[in-house]
Amino acid sequence: MTDTTSQHEISAEMQAIEAEARARVAEGNAPELHPRRDYPPYRSSILRHPTHELVRADPEEIERHSPAFGHSDVSPLESDLTIQHNAEPLGERMTVSGRVLDGEGRPVRHQLVEVWQANAGGRYVHKRDQHPAPLDPNFTGVGRVITGDNGEYSFTTIKPGPYPWRNHLNAWRPAHIHFSLFGTAFTQRLITQMYFPGDPLFALDPIYQSITDPAARARLIGVYDHDLSVPEFSLGYRWDIVLTGPKSTWMESEEAHD
Amino acid sequence: MTESPAARYVQTPAQTVGPFYGFALPYDGGAELVPGHHPHAIRLHGTVFDGAGEPVPDAILEIWQADETGALRNERGSLARDGFGFTGFGRAAVDFGGHYTFTTVEPGPVAGGAPYVLVTVFARGLIHHLFTRAYFPGNAELNATDAVLAAVPADRRHTLVCVQEGTGPTGAASYRFDIRLQGENETVFLDFDA
Ligand SMILES: [Fe+3]
Numbered sequence: 001m002t003d004t005t006s007q008h009e010i011s012a013e014m015q016a017i018e019a020e021a022r023a024r025v026a027e028g029n030a031p032e033l034h035p036r037r038d039y040p041p042y043r044s045s046i047l048r049h050p051t052h053e054l055v056r057a058d059p060e061e062i063e064r065h066s067p068a069f070g071h072s073d074v075s076p077l078e079s080d081l082t083i084q085h086n087a088e089p090l091g092e093r094m095t096v097s098g099r100v101l102d103g104e105g106r107p108v109r110h111q112l113v114e115v116w117q118a119n120a121g122g123r124y125v126h127k128r129d130q131h132p133a134p135l136d137p138n139f140t141g142v143g144r145v146i147t148g149d150n151g152e153y154s155f156t157t158i159k160p161g162p163y164p165w166r167n168h169l170n171a172w173r174p175a176h177i178h179f180s181l182f183g184t185a186f187t188q189r190l191i192t193q194m195y196f197p198g199d200p201l202f203a204l205d206p207i208y209q210s211i212t213d214p215a216a217r218a219r220l221i222g223v224y225d226h227d228l229s230v231p232e233f234s235l236g237y238r239w240d241i242v243l244t245g246p247k248s249t250w251m252e253s254e255e256a257h258d
Numbered sequence: 259m260t261e262s263p264a265a266r267y268v269q270t271p272a273q274t275v276g277p278f279y280g281f282a283l284p285y286d287g288g289a290e291l292v293p294g295h296h297p298h299a300i301r302l303h304g305t306v307f308d309g310a311g312e313p314v315p316d317a318i319l320e321i322w323q324a325d326e327t328g329a330l331r332n333e334r335g336s337l338a339r340d341g342f343g344f345t346g347f348g349r350a351a352v353d354f355g356g357h358y359t360f361t362t363v364e365p366g367p368v369a370g371g372a373p374y375v376l377v378t379v380f381a382r383g384l385i386h387h388l389f390t391r392a393y394f395p396g397n398a399e400l401n402a403t404d405a406v407l408a409a410v411p412a413d414r415r416h417t418l419v420c421v422q423e424g425t426g427p428t429g430a431a432s433y434r435f436d437i438r439l440q441g442e443n444e445t446v447f448l449d450f451d452a
Contacts, residue, residue: 034271035385042274044383047309048439052414054388054449057406061330061368062322062376063389063450067347070334105267112337116282124278142282144337178276180283186322187450191380191387193273210385211271219270241270 003043005168007204013041014209021212031213041206043167064185069112069146079145081115081157089139091120091158093234096194096222099151100181103244107151108188114180115143115155122161122175131163156234162201174201174208181241188243195221196237272387275380277316280351284318287339289350291321291362294430298326301432302375302392302420303359306352308383309440313356317381319437321348321360321392328366328373364394364431372400372407374418379437388447392435393419410446417445 017039025031037049082089096115100108118124118141121133125140141160145153162175176193183189195208202208202217211217219242228236275283292299302321306314323346324330336347350358365373374391393401401407407415420433437445 033269035273037385037388039385042383042385045385046383047312048314048381048383049385050388050444050447051309051440052444052446054447055406055410057409057448057450059450060371062324062374065330065332067322067336067345068332068334069336072334073337101267103267103269114282116279118278125281126278128280129278140281178273178279178282180275186376186378187389189320189378189387190270190272191275192270193276207274207276207385210273216268216271219268220273242267244269 003166003168007168007170010041010168010171010206011204014206017041018209018212025213031216032211033213033216035210036212039206039210042210045210059185059187063187066111066182066184066186066188069182070110071146074112074144074146079143079153079155081117081139081141081143081155084140085138087138089119089136089158091136091139093156094159094237095154095156095228095230095234096177096237096239097152097154097228098222098239098241100147100153100183100241100243101151102183102188103242107149108147108181108183108243109149109151111147111182111184112180113145113147113153115157115177117141117157117160117177118163120158120161122163124163133161133163159196162199167206172201172204174199174205179241181243183243185244190241190243192241193220194239197221197224272385274382274385275318275387277382279318279380283349284351285337285349287341288337289348289358289360290339291323291346291348291360292344293341294361296361296363298363299361299430300364301359301430302362302435303357303432304434304436305356306358306379306381306437307356307439307441311441313352314381314383314439315352315354315356317356317358317379317384318349318351319358319380320378321362321375322346322378323362323375324365324368324373326363326366328368330368361430367397367400372397372404377435377437379439381439384439388439389450390437390445390447391418392433394433395419395422406448414444414446417443
């Protein structure tokens with residue numbers, strides 16, 4: 001089913017929600033750190049968000065622990081998405097590196113990071129991806145790594161392309177890499193997406209804009225880091241991930257990057 | 259304004275798992291915390307529904323639980339199943355009918371509390387995952403002492419308790435835990451102030 005709402009109408013809906021969120025912050029409320037589950041411009045959220053308030057619960061022992069992963073679970077080769085086939089994939093080769101931290105800035109050690117992404121043409125290896133961009137026989141787009149002693153991770157891959165989706169007429173997702181992370185407590189479980197600096201699609205994308213606070217949105221954007229670029233080989237992006245943080249602490253001076 | 263150390267570590271926002279996790283997140287044996295022939299194997303299954311009562315065909319669930327003695331395991335191997343070790347972690351994508359199935363064991367009480375399986379729901383259209391708990395109907399006494407069940411309005415409490423369906427052909431007990439993201443009998447979802 002294709003929604004024929006125009007981008008203009010979707011953008012107006014998003015701007016109205018952001019204006020309302022900005023007014024709430026101006027009244028002294030903390031900015032929202034996470035996306036809204038109820039975000040009508042993202043049409044699929046309308047029937048898929050709970051209407052009751054979540055019930056606040058103290059985490060018990062189960063929630064305070066997390067499954068253990070180790071090098072028996074993940075091969076070191078899985079962090080390089082460019083060597084999984086017989087030849088090199090097409091696209092702009094890059095590395096994405098960073099650290100996984102908890103809310104106090106402590107490294108999240110020896111935990112699982114999973115990524116998946118579209119190829120350089122914006123096509124996923126997924127039977128329900130109907131985008132008529134070509135598949136790349138040399139690119140699957142799945143990677144895994146176990147974080148190191150300082151919470152560090154690194155993937156070698158190619159830059160994914162933006163792709164169309166059917167949220168509304170002429171809807172395009174900004175280029176992104178899906179990330180799945182575990183912490184030391186299951187309450188830290190996170191699935192999110194990393195974006196690339198300067199993407200012109202940010203302002204148009206309801207999934208990205210479902211985070212109403214500009215500073216919070218900016219936390220999903222990797223930073224181009226020339227020191228991570230490898231001469232004659234790849235460009236480098238740095239993206240640190242914080243799994244839990246002080247829910248009420250925020251910075252007035254933090255600037256929006258989009 | 260001076261930047262406090264805490265403010266530098268503000269949590270990274272969540273985003274939806276999207277529709278295309280299917281080639282990345284599911285893995286061999288992910289839904290089998292124990293093999294089906296395990297002497298204490300149970301089937302934990304159900305359907306994920308949206309606010310219109312329609313099955314959600316693109317959700318993926320994770321469970322995390324203690325073993326049948328109430329012990330939390332800290333064994334590696336949550337992805338690389340060897341068929342013997344129990345790690346307590348499972349992951350299952352729903353089918354086109356929104357239905358998921360785990361093969362696991364009924365957890366025992368952890369520190370004397372009511373046993374439950376922690377359930378995490380990810381889906382296309384669900385922008386930020388949801389946590390809930392699946393309690394078991396056979397533990398009425400312990401369930402009556404549980405802080406979360408007590409905090410939930412009585413008319414919603416049943417959404418946190420599996421329905422026992424008797425035993426299947428292999429003799430394994432079967433429990434149904436449907437998840438309703440919205441609407442009538444909406445599942446109780448939990449926010450852990452962690
Ligand atoms: Fe995507």
